[in-house]
Amino acid sequence: MLAVGIDIGGTSMKIGFVNEKGEILHRFRLGVNHEDGQVKMVKELGELVNQEIEEQGYKASDFVGIGVGCPGCINSETGRCDFSGNLNWHDLDVVGLLNSITGLDTRIANDASAAMLGEAMFGAGKEYKNLVLLTLGTGVGGGVYINGRLYEGNEGKGGELGHMIIRMHGRQCTCGSHGCFEAYASASALIADTKKAMKKHRDSKLWDYVHGNIDDVNGATAFEVAKLGDPVAEEVVKNYSYYLSIGVLNYCNIFRPDAVILGGGISGQREYLTRPIEERLAARHYGFPMSPKVRVFVSELGNDAGILGAASLAFEKVKK
Amino acid sequence: MLAVGIDIGGTSMKIGFVNEKGEILHRFRLGVNHEDGQVKMVKELGELVNQEIEEQGYKASDFVGIGVGCPGCINSETGRCDFSGNLNWHDLDVVGLLNSITGLDTRIANDASAAMLGEAMFGAGKEYKNLVLLTLGTGVGGGVYINGRLYEGNEGKGGELGHMIIRMHGRQCTCGSHGCFEAYASASALIADTKKAMKKHRDSKLWDYVHGNIDDVNGATAFEVAKLGDPVAEEVVKNYSYYLSIGVLNYCNIFRPDAVILGGGISGQREYLTRPIEERLAARHYGFPMSPKVRVFVSELGNDAGILGAASLAFEKVKK
DSSP states (O other): OEEEEEEEOSSEEEEEEEETTSOEEEEEEEEOOTTSOHHHHHHHHHHHHHHHHHHTTOOGGGEEEEEEEESSEEETTTTEEEEETTTTEEEEOHHHHHHHHHOOOEEEEEHHHHHHHHHHHHSTTTTOSSEEEEEESSSEEEEEEETTEEEOOGGGOOOOGGGOBSBTTOSBOTTSOBSBTHHHHSHHHHHHHHHHHHHHOTTSHHHHHTTTOGGGOOTTHHHHHHHTTOHHHHHHHHHHHHHHHHHHHHHHHHHOOSEEEEESGGGGGTHHHHHHHHHHHHHHSTTTTTSOOOEEEEOSSGGGHHHHHHHHHHHHHHHO | OEEEEEEEOSSEEEEEEEETTSOEEEEEEEEOOTTSOHHHHHHHHHHHHHHHHHHTTOOGGGEEEEEEEESSEEETTTTEEEEETTTTEEEEOHHHHHHHHHOOOEEEEEHHHHHHHHHHHHSTTTTOSSEEEEEESSSEEEEEEETTEEEOOGGGOOOOGGGOBSBTTOSBOTTSOBSBTHHHHSHHHHHHHHHHHHHHOTTSHHHHHTTTOGGGOOTTHHHHHHHTTOHHHHHHHHHHHHHHHHHHHHHHHHHOOSEEEEESGGGGGTHHHHHHHHHHHHHHSTTTTTSOOOEEEEOSSGGGHHHHHHHHHHHHHHHO
């Protein structure tokens, strides 16, 4: 059987026909036209899915259903997107619309929850039953996998792992609160910290790396320049690793999962990202040394994490 | 069917024969004699259980099994107590010993996890399927109930909810880390904060309340004196409520449970404890106002929470 995985982003929707091994047999895209109304956007999406199923020689009955990973505030119980800032969606019945157009059973979840399930089903978490995923991007997204199933909390509104306060009275967060994990450990926070260090240290190699253009700083910049031995970049990376390890440590003590999986662009740093965290965990988690070690992995699904995560929602729904 | 619930404390073990309605039909105690070896202590316990079953006219087959709630570092998968400071137990096969003496199926868990399950089965959480319990005592114990089952994490070492860092570089915690929730929100922390405020304000009514004897301060003192309008006590309570609300808020964003239940002696303050937290939650949790409200309750089982929680472990095991 196949599933349709729909990864909704702010500029385009990526869609894949995925089999139970996690192979994407066919993929296509739909641009997000912000001038269309929200209902029209989803209808167009549903009609495109129908069309591609037919053009590729499949039948609806080849599919277990549709899974949708969507940014924003998703009610996975009602199937609605309550609010998505990037998409300008408000109280939109995504599941109802897609189901009525395609006839396929449809399930929606927050994009980080979808990515969590994708890693558990097809990626870095395949062998484990208790997992936590942190996606390090504009914010910090979170996914929780417990006893072999996705855990989403009441109305699917749990797993907001970026909004755990790790420093009371700390940095302002975009959510309105202060000291949230995401205000320290997101790619945005790392970029801001990198720029701040550059402004303070005009002689740092960070400037050479971006050819003097501070707007070119991204989530990899500090890591790459630290590898060249620049002390300013090393300090930025050291602080970032520390912040990240506080959050990972907290989730170890809370969930004691088999593993914590790190996703998002920064996860491309692989062992440069995971090693300092594992070292800190080994020395610091509660109950050490009698408690089991928690592994720290980076995401394995890369650019396909969104489509595969979305498809995994449809596969899990069938197993329920 | 009945269950034997064993609530192990630092000075005595409280045991009850509990029915499926959560009624304690018979109860007895065994003093903890720290001069006995650890194995002897557990053997004596098992033999006492056998003896009471017989004396009360029951048969072993009337019982689904034994549940044990134990302080310290418990491996609920192997049934061993890895370490318990108060009891001076090290790598003790509690489940194996009790099972071999009584012939009854036995399950052990951390005492806060047991209390969580007790509240879910018989107490304040009876109507819900996703719950978080925080016991405010010497430390902050934690229990997690997900999709209608106790969640304990790998080897039963999860749910260490008191050791979530809420203030990086913050107060020293007894666990060796800094800034843990328990260093701010435990009864011990409240008592220390009350004493600190008293030393700074010799004219506070807090002094009258304890008849000038600062050693008489307990977890209720600041609350009781705040009710009399003393500004120093009010400030202590206000800060404590704030610290507690940070942790509760974090657990709302992480789990989005149906309710958070507060246990331990301080929970006797009831709405004086819960109201300020609910007010803060209503204004601050992520996704507000679109995310579901999380209720905040105090424990309903009171002094019997330990025995009932332990017994619930045996009842849940049977349902598995």
